Amino acid sequence: MNVAPALLALIQVMAMIAFTPLLVGIMRQVRSLLEGRVGAGVGQPWRDLRKLMRKEPLRAPGISWIQAVGPIVLVVSSLILCALIPLVGTIAFPGLPDDLFVVVGVLLIGTVALALVGLDAGSAFGGMGSSRHMTIAALVEPTVLVSIYALSVPIGSSALSRIVNQRIAEPATMAAPVSLLAMVSLAIAVVAETSRMPVDNPSTHLELTMVHEAMVLESSGRDLAWLELGSWLRLSAMLGLIGALALPWGMALEVAPLPLLVGVLTLGLRLAVLAMALATIEVFLAKLRLFRVPELLAGSFVLALLAVITSYLTVTV
């Protein structure tokens, strides 16, 4: 019977679409308040999206279909992530595995779509942003893969729902060295993947330092709205993944009204807590010199590798 997983996936997607702009709003508001500014309020990203959605996109002459399709591909890939990752509950599709390799693959589709959009207009900034973005992505994807792989070794499955289930059943495993190492490296990778500090400054207006912003510089109107929403959804999906692994409580284990309601509420809570934590840490960080970013990511990869080695050692012992 596939109705239950499909329903869960639908709920996850709806919840994420509803939560994500608020989440970005919370992060910006936390930053504003910590810097002693009033801030635009948590609803501003919603209002921005609504405004952009109503606007006709202006496209540079000589642009290809990528500019129109890329943003949609990004949003769709992010929505698939939201459906695959156990966010509200841990019931997987029997046919379509919520396998970690699938998740990383879908993530990469979004990355490539965004990079192509950056390249499409042929402006120097888009190309520069895309080149930096791909450099970072090439260093990040293996880390995501290896760190979750470390978590999958003890239970012998790379399905995220089973990993999360096991963590709910035995919370003690979360404090194990394997889990801690893997989580730290995953967190660094997520920060880099979603263009946050100290890898990229989401609030910069300096076109020569941008990574993410440089790629969307040539987009406007609806195109820009889709790109923003897609990127934000990626951020919240990745935060959701970290949340599911670090704070898995409240997940719906069956598709029934009450567990689902609890699941959605705890998802919101988890995301809000993580977003506030991320925004708070960001305030005290400065942006790394671009050539230092690989060092940071290499460090996180080493942590992930250590996690894998440790996991094999603990399994055999």
Add this chain to the structure above:
Amino acid sequence: MTAMSRTERITVTEQGIPDVFSSHLADGFRLRMVACHEDESGFRLVYVLLRSSDDRRVELVLPVSRDEPRIPSLARLDYAVSRFEREVRDLYGITPVDHPLPRRIVRHGHWPEDWHPMLRTTEPRPAFSEDFGSFPFLSVEGDGVYEIPVGPIHAGLIEPGHFRFSVVGETILRFKARLWFVHRGLEQLFEGRRPGDALEIAERVSGDTAVGHALAFAMAVEEAAAIDVSQEDLLVRALLLELERMHNHIADIGAMANDVGYGLMNAHALRIRERMLRMNEQVTGHRLLRGGVLIGGSRVLDLPDTKAVAALAQEVAELAELTLSNATVRDRFGGTSVLDLESARRLDALGYVARASGRDIDARRDHPFIDLGDALEVVVESAGDVMSRYLLRVRETVVSSRIIADVVRRLDGHTGSGQAVQPARAGAGLGFVEGWRGLISHRVELAADGRLTRTKIVDPSFFNWTALPVALADTIVPDFPLTNKSFNQSYAGNDL
């Protein structure tokens, strides 16, 4: 003021100028400006040379015929003169013969070939034409080398500048800046005005340097008309100059942190700056200190509370300490975009850019209009990187607060005479002021009725912009905004 007799004026000929010029350079003089004048009889170029060791001023006057407007190029003797010659060529149509790089400098590529905006006969607005060819990309060839054009319209609120990077990967091989997008015909606006009415234009040469330019202008007029200024009024001017230095330094100390993504420190710097600006408003009635300098005098509404100024400087020092306690910030600042001392000397870099590279120059000491005593300490750093420029400005802020305290003590409640003198005689005069960016030079000429016939303005940015490409060699592209901020040169003051 004893300035009247200080300037030695030598009339030279086309054949004689290279020798006279180079012998003065060898004597330790540096070229501060080349001012062109359109007289009834023809053109007249004035090369202003200044020596910082003994504050000697020399003007070389070169008459140029109107029928055959050309001058011998001195570009091979000095870099600065090569740029002034191009400026004169663009604005007046006087050809520097045998110039090694006779490209346009002031004139935008869209301006017609035979249109020279400073000429009296010129119609104010030419018909613009399509032309990008006048600023060709210098092609850099090699594997993986590409070009990035940036601006003049930027993603943020910045003045217009067009930058071209030739990069390999992220490393800058070569950098060219195309400025001069904001030509307002400012020097022409002075012509025919009474100096008192022209002060407001001088205050707007570069919005952040209201006092610096107004003071240099006033001093030039006072020298031209032999106007004496009382000791108290000179002290008030020194006070205003340091207040201006402080508020600009504070803004940039925050902005540099912001450019490495440390917005928290910028928020605090802006908070401190806002208190500074409110203090400025109490002192002069204007947040950016306009209206304090007058021809022949100066006035303030109130003297600043020295305790509050000292507290602000203390906060700035703490802010810098907090900023630099972040390892990432230290890494971003340290060793980034080094301007070596030799280049700083050769390009004649001025102000904090020069001092951060170890060049010990400061007009407050070398060309003083008042003796600041022990309160003035000329801060010099040696490394020439972004960190040096940052530290230097932090330390200068503290020095400025000490000067303010000392000047307020010496003023003893005096708020300036408030007298404004109308000059009523012909003459020419020079004004040199260490503005917050560096040495500001003004030269004015007055007609017999005291009206201005010509004002020539040189902002330190005219010199310092040329140092930016040198500092950027082997820097990576994402460090450009930080480097540019650490120089923070004026676009409006450079173009006029």
